Amino acid sequence: MYGCDKSPTSCRGDDKATLPRDARLPINRCNLPAVILGSLAYQRHPAPLLLDGIAELHRDLFRRLEAASDADRPDVFRDYMTVRFRLEWPEEVGLTGRNQARAKANYIKVIRGWSFDSDSGEGAVLKGWVESRFGLTPRYHREALRDPAGDAYRRYTEMRAQGLYGTNALEAQLDLLYTYCQFELVRRHGASRHVTLYRGVNRLADHEVLEKGAGGEHVVLLNNLNSFTCSRDRACEFGDYILAVEVPLTKVLFYCGLLPGALQGEDEFLVIGGVSSVVLSTF
Known part of the structure; x- marks a missing residue:
C-alpha cells in the first residue's frame, strides 16, 4: 500500500508516501493521485502515468507514430500538432486581430520560454499544467509558494492566467507533448524505469x-x-x-x-x- 499521512520522519525506512499535504491537490487528471505519484515510494517503484482521455482521443496520432521510423516520428508529431490545433491557421480557431498574436504561444514556445527562464510566464504555465494534471502544487515561482491564499501564490496564478489567456488550447497541447515524450521514452529505454x-x-x-x-x-x-x-x-x-x-x-x-x-x-x-x-x- 502506498498511502501514508504520517510525517516524513515517521515514514523513514519504508516505501510509504511522504508528500506533505500542502504540496498536493485532492484531485488531478491522471490515473494516480498526487499523494502516490509525488511520493518517495513512487520514485523507487514507478508505474505508468496516463493523462485522462489522451490516448483515446488521439488514437490516430499514436497509430501513425507506431508505423513511423525513429527519424520520422518527430515530424509526424509536429505535423499532427500543427493540423490538430490549427497552429498555422489561427483565424480558423477564432483568433483574429490583436488576439492572433497569442496563437504563437504554442507548446514549443512554452518549452523555449522555460529554458530561458523557469520563473517566466511560460514557466508559470508549465507549473500550472503540472498542478492541474498531476495534482502537485508549485513550491517556487520567483519566490516561495507556501500559502495558497498569500500574495506570492496570487502573483503566480496571475502569471499563469496571463500565459494561457487567448491561446489555442495550450494545456491540451502540453498533454500531447507529455504523452508523446512517454511514447518515445518507452521506445528508447525499453524496460528501464x-x-x-x-x-x-x-x-x-x-x-x-x-x-x-x-x-x-x-x-x-x-x-x-x-x-x-x-x-x-x-x-x-x-x-x-x-x-x-x-x-x-x-x-x-x-x-x-x-x-x-x-x-x-x-x-x-x-x-x-x-x-x-x-x-x-x-x-
Missing part, C-alpha cells in the same frame, strides 16, 4: 529538505517542475554542488532530443517533481 539526472545547486538549503542522511543522501521535496541535465559536467556549471537523482522516466515531460531543434544544448530534461531521494556531492 529510471534515468540518472543531475542538477547544479549552490546550497542544499535552496531546496525543501525533508530528511538528511549520511554520505550526502537526503530526501527533498522538489518543485513541481524542474530542470535537470543528463551531463554531470554540465550540471557543475550551474552550482558548486551537484544533486544526482534517479528520476522515474514517467516523470520526464520533455528532453532536449525529443524534438530536434526545439532546444539547443545543455542536455536539458524537464522533470515533474515531488519527494525524491537525492545524493549531494561536489564536482
Whole structure:
C-alpha cells in the first residue's frame, strides 16, 4: 500500500508516501493521485502515468507514430500538432486581430520560454499544467509558494492566467507533448524505469529538505517542475554542488532530443517533481 499521512520522519525506512499535504491537490487528471505519484515510494517503484482521455482521443496520432521510423516520428508529431490545433491557421480557431498574436504561444514556445527562464510566464504555465494534471502544487515561482491564499501564490496564478489567456488550447497541447515524450521514452529505454539526472545547486538549503542522511543522501521535496541535465559536467556549471537523482522516466515531460531543434544544448530534461531521494556531492 502506498498511502501514508504520517510525517516524513515517521515514514523513514519504508516505501510509504511522504508528500506533505500542502504540496498536493485532492484531485488531478491522471490515473494516480498526487499523494502516490509525488511520493518517495513512487520514485523507487514507478508505474505508468496516463493523462485522462489522451490516448483515446488521439488514437490516430499514436497509430501513425507506431508505423513511423525513429527519424520520422518527430515530424509526424509536429505535423499532427500543427493540423490538430490549427497552429498555422489561427483565424480558423477564432483568433483574429490583436488576439492572433497569442496563437504563437504554442507548446514549443512554452518549452523555449522555460529554458530561458523557469520563473517566466511560460514557466508559470508549465507549473500550472503540472498542478492541474498531476495534482502537485508549485513550491517556487520567483519566490516561495507556501500559502495558497498569500500574495506570492496570487502573483503566480496571475502569471499563469496571463500565459494561457487567448491561446489555442495550450494545456491540451502540453498533454500531447507529455504523452508523446512517454511514447518515445518507452521506445528508447525499453524496460528501464529510471534515468540518472543531475542538477547544479549552490546550497542544499535552496531546496525543501525533508530528511538528511549520511554520505550526502537526503530526501527533498522538489518543485513541481524542474530542470535537470543528463551531463554531470554540465550540471557543475550551474552550482558548486551537484544533486544526482534517479528520476522515474514517467516523470520526464520533455528532453532536449525529443524534438530536434526545439532546444539547443545543455542536455536539458524537464522533470515533474515531488519527494525524491537525492545524493549531494561536489564536482
